[in-house]
Amino acid sequence: MATIVVAEDERDLNNLVRRHLEDEGHRVVQAFDGPSAVLAVGQERPDLLILDWMLPRLDGLEVCRRVRRDSIVPILMLTARSEEVDRVLGLEVGADDYLTKPFSIRELLARVRAMLRRVELLRVARPVEGDPPILVDGPLRIDVGQHLVSLDGRPLELTPKEFDLLALLVRNPGRAFSRDYLVETVWGYEYGGFDRTVDTHVLRLRKKLGPIGERIETVWSIGYRFARARDPA
Ligand code: CA
DSSP, X not given: OOEEEEXXXXXXXXXXXXXXXXXXXXXXXXEOSHHHHHHHHHHHOOSEEEEESSOSSSOHHHHHHHHHTTOOOOEEEEESOOOHHHXXXXXXXXXXXXXXXXXXXXXXXXXHHHHHHHHHHHHHHSOOTTSOSEEEETTEEEETTTTEEEEXXXXXXXXXXXXXXXXXXXXXXXXXXXXXXXXXXXXXXTOOSOTHHHHHHXXXXXXXXXXXXXXXXXXXTTEEEEOOOOOOO
């Protein structure tokens, strides 16, 4: 069960969405204009925000911008505009996904399920509050907050996805992750690429990491794991 803020000024649509989300067992908080959407997110700390683009007093884009100042809540934007420029603009201010109006309720619920599932995965993958934001394993040092990795004090240049992948593996030493899990967690459920992507990134990581890269082990027919440090002989 999740708490979901639904920000949509068309009351019939808002109520319809609410009813279906409640049927799925979620708790729904309704907002009918921009400022109350921002307020609801601040007060309720929801697991998901469903946000209409066209809202009175503050439009969805501005709501998105304000919410993103201090919240990483996933945002599903509803929009009647399907132009590419709008999608790009929305993604820039921090929306996570889109649904173009008109949409079917079934489509909305599927999207909500997928987004909540991803939140659940990230909860496993990301440090809980209070965890040290710096992971150290031998010569390897990962500063999660600063997105910096160094090896023997020498900074390593990693792409954002390489970084996320490495941080996830190192944070969970010894645990094997399937390719599907890694794709879904690091790239997101919306990623439509091939699972070779994970393999390619692991290859590049191993190369960049040198000897310690060998600890990213292939787990046959599953995926990968970061081997625990061996006790010094
Ligand atoms: Ca509207």
